[in-house]
Amino acid sequence: MFDLTGRTALVTGGGQNIGAGIAQTLATAGARVLVNDLRAERAEKIVADIVESGGQATAAPFDVTDRDAVLAAVAGLGPVDVLVNNAGNGGAEAMLPKKFTDTDPDDWRGPMEVNLDGVLHCCHAVLPGMVDRGHGRIITISSAAGTHGVGIGFATYSVGKGGSLSLMRSLALEHGRDGITANSVALGVMDSVRPETAAALTKSIPVGRLGSPGDVGATCLWLASDESGWVTGQTIGLNGGAFTS
Template identity: 60%
Template sequence: MFDLTGRVALVTGAGQNVGVGIARMLAAQGAAVAVNDIVPERAQETVADIVAAGGRAAGAPFDVTSYDEVVAGVADVTEALGPVDILVNNAGNGGAAGMRPEPFREMDPAGWEGPIRVNLYGVLHCSRAVINGMCERGWGRVITISSGAGTGGVNIGVSPYSAGKGGGISFTRTLALEVAPTGVTANTIALGLMGMPDPKITARLARAIPVGRTGTPADIGAACVWLASDEASWVTAQTIEINGGSITT
């Protein structure tokens, strides 16, 4: 069950944290993984990690906010590993990258573009670069990593991030419906509170989560393995909240 042998996965932003967990879990189930990150050294570390564990991986350093770079990067991945069957749109900011909450009323418009470009345009660029190949081959998986900030918009002070994450959800759902008859599924995972580098902050966050702990990269990787599998072929156009039972994140 959930055997990904013979599949090629592209995981964006897989040089640290959540993306590493996703890349590792997909590789452990047999997928060859293209590890994207805007920081090439980070991508290479994840590749080394996967290869050391007996998996197959190649670095794919490019900036998801540039459509030209994405198209060239996907061409390189295709040459190195084969056409992309599974795309995980994980690159984003917020979360462990740290956000300094700021009320919208005080925001400088110059600060909006960054969160929207990476969290929304990054998803559009990467999806566009792989979707036609998936449809032509009659099999594909697009998995977008979003946030409770995108589903509920309950986080105060991160409105451009919420807008980017919410846009990723509605885009992925629309894409899913457009390609549904082709054997390609598209779903979103909306993460709750993940562990932070500071254990004190992690412990404080955990107190607000019904299961009593923050999320781990492996929690998200496991969900990606399921959504990427043949067994999940009837799961599409969904947003799955993985958050330890939190009602708001």
């Protein structure tokens, strides 16, 4: 089960943390992984790790917010069977909390460009090929900020995350008969939080631990597999039980 041999998976923002965990998990299951990142050296490092472990991977550096760059890169990569839209957070910038009323419209574009526009660009680039081949898996890494909102100064990030999971629902409906599924994975608190806040945050999680890149990789593997073909248009909450649905 969950064998991805013969499949090619593009993982955006795969150069570190969660994206790297997803890339490594899909490669272990037999996929050839195209590791995207804005920062080429990060993608190359993860590719080297995968190849050293016996997997197949190629670096595919480009900026998901740049439509022309996405189209040019995808045209040169060959068929993409699985797209994991993972690039997100603040994109090239650190995410700085700011109360919505203290922001101005110039502050809104950045979080939405990477968390929503980047997903639109990548889906738009790979979908025609998936339709032609009658098969595709699209997975978008979203957040509880997108499903439930967040009150700590990241309102426009939550807009981007909510918009991208809505896109998955519509793509699922438009492409259900093309053999393509589109789902989201909405993450809760992950183990990349600052160490000084980890203990307090862990207390709010019913299973008693923070999430890891391996947790996300395992869910993506299931959603990337042939066996998940009847799962589409869904938002899978991956949060240790912190939010029930």
